[in-house]
Amino acid sequence: MARYCDGDASAFRELYAAVAPRLYGYLVKMARHRALADDLLQQTFLKVHRARAAYVRGADPVPWLYAIAHRTFIDEARKSQRAIVKVGDGDDLPEISADLGGQPPASRDEPADPERVRAALDALAQLPAAQREAVVLTKLDGKSVAEAAEIAGTTVGAMKVRAHRGYEALRKLLRGRAPSRQEAG
Amino acid sequence: MKPDPIDELAAQSPPAPPPLARELEAELGSLAPVATRRPMRQLVMLVALSLAYGAGVLAVVTTRRDAGELSIGWVVGAGLGWLLGFVIPCHLALVPRAGSVMPRWRLAAIAAVVTAIAFVLLGLAIHPSGPSSEHYGAEHFVRGHTCLEIGLATALVPIVLGTMFLRGALPVGARWIAAALGAGGGSLGGLVLHLHCHVTDPLHTGLVHGGVVIVAALLAAAMVPRAADVR
Numbered sequence: 001m002a003r004y005c006d007g008d009a010s011a012f013r014e015l016y017a018a019v020a021p022r023l024y025g026y027l028v029k030m031a032r033h034r035a036l037a038d039d040l041l042q043q044t045f046l047k048v049h050r051a052r053a054a055y056v057r058g059a060d061p062v063p064w065l066y067a068i069a070h071r072t073f074i075d076e077a078r079k080s081q082r083a084i085v086k087v088g089d090g091d092d093l094p095e096i097s098a099d100l101g102g103q104p105p106a107s108r109d110e111p112a113d114p115e116r117v118r119a120a121l122d123a124l125a126q127l128p129a130a131q132r133e134a135v136v137l138t139k140l141d142g143k144s145v146a147e148a149a150e151i152a153g154t155t156v157g158a159m160k161v162r163a164h165r166g167y168e169a170l171r172k173l174l175r176g177r178a179p180s181r182q183e184a185g
Numbered sequence: 186m187k188p189d190p191i192d193e194l195a196a197q198s199p200p201a202p203p204p205l206a207r208e209l210e211a212e213l214g215s216l217a218p219v220a221t222r223r224p225m226r227q228l229v230m231l232v233a234l235s236l237a238y239g240a241g242v243l244a245v246v247t248t249r250r251d252a253g254e255l256s257i258g259w260v261v262g263a264g265l266g267w268l269l270g271f272v273i274p275c276h277l278a279l280v281p282r283a284g285s286v287m288p289r290w291r292l293a294a295i296a297a298v299v300t301a302i303a304f305v306l307l308g309l310a311i312h313p314s315g316p317s318s319e320h321y322g323a324e325h326f327v328r329g330h331t332c333l334e335i336g337l338a339t340a341l342v343p344i345v346l347g348t349m350f351l352r353g354a355l356p357v358g359a360r361w362i363a364a365a366l367g368a369g370g371g372s373l374g375g376l377v378l379h380l381h382c383h384v385t386d387p388l389h390t391g392l393v394h395g396g397v398v399i400v401a402a403l404l405a406a407a408m409v410p411r412a413a414d415v416r
Contacts, residue, residue: 007218016205025199042206049212051353051415053219056286064286067356117197120190140195153357155291167191174190 001061066151123173131166224280227350235343249383254315270372274365290358293365300368309391318385329393336374336397343370359410367405371398
C-alpha cells in the first residue's frame, strides 16, 4: 500500500491480486448477484484509489478496504433496494474460484457438493443484511468478532449478537431444506 | 457423517475477481505519488491553527470585564477543562490506534457525548460572579444567541480542518467521528466564551456556553460525513 501511495502502479496490481478475491467473495455473498458484486468491487477499488492519501503508513489496510466495501454495499443497497436478489437467476453463484493470488486453483482436494453450497448460499441470502454480513465475516471469511465489528462500524457486542443470531437462523434454514442428491444417494 | 454446508461454504476458495475497470486503469496510467495521512502531525496542526484562530476571535470580541474579580483558580481550572474538552475529542477523531487506518469512532463517540453533557452540567452547576458580572435571568435568555454565534464561529475552523484531514478515512463511524470533531470545536468555542463573556447566570453558562458543544457536535455530525466522503 505504501509503494502504491508512492506512485508505483504495479504495487496497486499486487494489492488488487492479494485482496480483491477476498473482497469479491464478501461482496458476492452480500449482494448475491455477480454483476452487482462486480460493480461494487470496482466502485470499492475506485474509492480506495481516490482515498489513498487517507492511508496511514505502517497500518494494515485490509480492515479499511473491507470497510469501504461494506460502505459501498450499504450505499448501493439503500439506493436500489436490491441487496437481496432472488436466487436462481443463473449468474448468482461464483463458479470459478481463485486463490488469494487471484488465480483459479488447478484442482481441489475434496470438491464440495455444489447443491449443498448453493443451499447454504440460498439460506444466507434469506438472512437480514446485518446478520448476513456478520456470518460472512466471522464464519466464512474467518475474521475475529473485533475485526468484523471494525469493518461493519458496530460494537463488538452487537457483532457477536448478530453473528450468533445469523448463524442460528442459517442452521435453522438449512435444517428445513430438502437433502441434496449426493446426500440422498 | 454429513459435512456441514456452512463449513463447506467457508472452505470454498474466493471467486476470481473481475479485471480492473477501465476508469481505474486510466487513473493508474497517470498515477502520482500522494502524501499519506500523518495523524499526529494533523492533530498538532489542527490544535495549533484552531488555537491561533480562537485567540484571534477573542482579540476581536475582547476579554471579559469581570476577569480580575473571579478566583484565578476557577478561571484557570475552567480554561483547562475547556481546553481538554477541545483536545481529547479531536485526538480521538483524528488519531487511530497503532496499526489501523480508521479512527476510533467508539471512543470518539463516548468523548463527544461526555464532553457535551459535562459542559452543560458544569455550566449549570458552577458559575462564580463578581461585581462587574452580568445576570440576564431567564427572561433575557434569548440574548444568549450572540454567545452561541461566537462559539459556533470558533468551532468552524477545527471542524473544517478535521474534515479535510479525514477525507476518505471514514467509511464507517463517520457521524460519531464528526460529532467528536464538533464537540472538540464547540469546546474551543466554549473556551473563547469563558474568556469573553461576563454573563454568569447558570442558564446562560450551562445552556448557551455548554450548548455550543452540543450544537456544534450535531451540526458536524450532520454535515461532515458527506464532506469527508470520497466518491
